Amino acid sequence: MSIEQELLQRAHDYEQSALGEIYDTYSPGIYRYAVRLLGDQDLAEDCVAETFSRFLAALKKGKGPDRYLQSYLYRIAHNWITDHFRSQPVVIQSLDQEMLSSDEPDLLETVAINDEGEIVRNALAGLTADQRQVILLKYMEELSNEAIASALGKPIGAVKALQHRAINSLKRFLVKEKVS
Amino acid sequence: MKKDPQHEEIDPQIQQFLEPLKPFPLRDLKAYRRGRAVFLAEARALAYDKSHRLPVSTALFLRLKKWMELNNPIRQRKERKPMFATIMAIVLGISLMMGGAGATSYAAQDSLPTDILYPVKTWTENVRLSWTQNKDQQIDLLLALNDRRLDEILALAEIRKPIPEAVAIQLQKQLSLALKAASELEEGEMVKAMEKIQVNIRKQDQIMIMLHTNMPDHADPVLAQIRETIREQNRLVESGIDTPLNLQQQLKQRYGQELEDAVNSQADTPLPAGEQKGSDSESGTDSGPNAGSGSETGSGSETGSGPNAGPGPESGTKNEDGGEKTQTQEGPNYQYGQEDPPGPNHKSP
Numbered sequence: 360m361s362i363e364q365e366l367l368q369r370a371h372d373y374e375q376s377a378l379g380e381i382y383d384t385y386s387p388g389i390y391r392y393a394v395r396l397l398g399d400q401d402l403a404e405d406c407v408a409e410t411f412s413r414f415l416a417a418l419k420k421g422k423g424p425d426r427y428l429q430s431y432l433y434r435i436a437h438n439w440i441t442d443h444f445r446s447q448p449v450v451i452q453s454l455d456q457e458m459l460s461s462d463e464p465d466l467l468e469t470v471a472i473n474d475e476g477e478i479v480r481n482a483l484a485g486l487t488a489d490q491r492q493v494i495l496l497k498y499m500e501e502l503s504n505e506a507i508a509s510a511l512g513k514p515i516g517a518v519k520a521l522q523h524r525a526i527n528s529l530k531r532f533l534v535k536e537k538v539s
Numbered sequence: 540m541k542k543d544p545q546h547e548e549i550d551p552q553i554q555q556f557l558e559p560l561k562p563f564p565l566r567d568l569k570a571y572r573r574g575r576a577v578f579l580a581e582a583r584a585l586a587y588d589k590s591h592r593l594p595v596s597t598a599l600f601l602r603l604k605k606w607m608e609l610n611n612p613i614r615q616r617k618e619r620k621p622m623f624a625t626i627m628a629i630v631l632g633i634s635l636m637m638g639g640a641g642a643t644s645y646a647a648q649d650s651l652p653t654d655i656l657y658p659v660k661t662w663t664e665n666v667r668l669s670w671t672q673n674k675d676q677q678i679d680l681l682l683a684l685n686d687r688r689l690d691e692i693l694a695l696a697e698i699r700k701p702i703p704e705a706v707a708i709q710l711q712k713q714l715s716l717a718l719k720a721a722s723e724l725e726e727g728e729m730v731k732a733m734e735k736i737q738v739n740i741r742k743q744d745q746i747m748i749m750l751h752t753n754m755p756d757h758a759d760p761v762l763a764q765i766r767e768t769i770r771e772q773n774r775l776v777e778s779g780i781d782t783p784l785n786l787q788q789q790l791k792q793r794y795g796q797e798l799e800d801a802v803n804s805q806a807d808t809p810l811p812a813g814e815q816k817g818s819d820s821e822s823g824t825d826s827g828p829n830a831g832s833g834s835e836t837g838s839g840s841e842t843g844s845g846p847n848a849g850p851g852p853e854s855g856t857k858n859e860d861g862g863e864k865t866q867t868q869e870g871p872n873y874q875y876g877q878e879d880p881p882g883p884n885h886k887s888p
Binding site: 372373375378379382383386387390391394395400404407408411412415418419475476478479480482494495497498499526529530533 | 549550552553554556557558559560561562563564566567570571574575577578579581582583585586589
């Protein structure tokens with residue numbers, strides 16, 4: 360039994376130490392994923408809270424993953440974010456300066472990055488929800504295709520196809536940006 | 540989770556393009572701790588529920604009853620029996636002076652249609668109904684009384700006793716009276732009331748379906764009649780929600796004459812032996828749906844006279860000879876449906 364499987368088994372018994380460990384291990388990644396997509400810290404925290412709440416709801420029903428917990432949590436977060444985008448228009452927000460870490464050495468450079476970040480989010484907004492998730496999990500979280508497939512609940516072939524289409528869309532966007 | 544060590548299929552152009560997304564605002568520490576605390580607290584609550592969960596009863600009717608308690612919006616009211624405590628206190632006080640009738644009334648509340656005290660139960664229901672003037676409260680009370688009929692049906696089915704047809708008739712009348720009361724509201728309020736009635740009807744339909752499904756060997760024609768009643772009333776309600784004015788006309792055509800008869804006719808049904816009150820005329824009012832109900836109260840201990848008296852699809856319940864209703868009686872001690880609404884001469888209790 361792997362460490363993750365043992366952790367999950369203890370989680371099914373609502374063992375506080377196991378659940379605390381799960382939260383400490385995986386919530387930063389969920390937050391990071393959410394804040395990159397949503398561009399809003401509060402929303403990202405909502406996403407994290409709802410993700411783990413749904414995880415508990417699944418445990419209560421005797422469901423939930425028996426492995427690939429991280430992918431499972433990413434899937435929940437992805438669904439929440441998708442529902443969020445569907446319920447309201449996509450508003451690409453740039454990161455405010457005060458949202459950034461105070462450790463940033465060069466604020467001017469940071470502002471420049473913010474503007475470019477907004478451009479990237481605009482580009483990502485043009486993708487489908489699944490394409491967006493594949494790109495972020497691949498390029499930002501550096502997960503393997505197998506992990507991404509588990510997170511999306513799709514076959515690996517589908518993940519590759521999604522990635523291919525997403526890359527083409529982004530490249531078309533880049534061409535338009537250069538022309539403009 | 541495995542990361543992609545060799546960065547397979549990474550397009551360098553896209554990787555460079557996505558670079559601005561790499562920096563992200565650090566997570567607020569307080570938000571992190573708060574989120575963690577909430578998560579663990581939720582888990583503790585679930586762990587507690589799991590360890591203290593009561594077993595679900597294997598008895599069908601206990602499950603049904605619990606489901607009704609949990610899902611019935613009327614039962615979920617804080618005051619489950621409007622004015623009941625007040626009325627019973629008054630009745631008890633009077634009866635203490637008159638020799639224990641109140642105690643009998645109280646004892647009758649759990650009686651079934653085949654019990655001796657059942658007429659007392661229905662008489663007290665009529666008293667309550669007659670004292671309820673407000674249309675919304677009438678509707679709530681009628682729906683609560685309807686639920687009582689359903690409880691009685693379930694209880695009889697559980698002990699494998701045949702269900703008196705009069706109970707089915709009573710159930711239908713109570714629903715009809717509720718519909719009638721709702722149809723007399725302003726259009727906006729009417730639709731709300733109809734929706735409330737519909738929730739009740741649908742719940743009852745589900746219970747009847749569950750009853751039928753779980754007890755096929757106890758097929759009772761009265762149950763089928765009840766189900767049909769419920770569905771018919773549901774159709775009326777749906778029609779009322781869609782076109783309130785049409786429903787008002789429909790109800791007037793269907794029940795109008797009977798209601799008028801019920802309101803205007805007089806009855807003088809005595810209480811059961813030992814439960815005689817000072818005056819038979821204390822039924823009260825000829826005020827619309829109240830009369831349907833209230834009119835029997837002074838007199839009608841022998842039936843669910845209130846709602847019976849009302850309008851209604853009373854099959855064979857027209858007053859024929861100055862007030863004898865011809866409702867079917869079931870059971871040796873059951874005098875259901877013999878009351879008639881007293882007329883204008885009757886005084887309110």
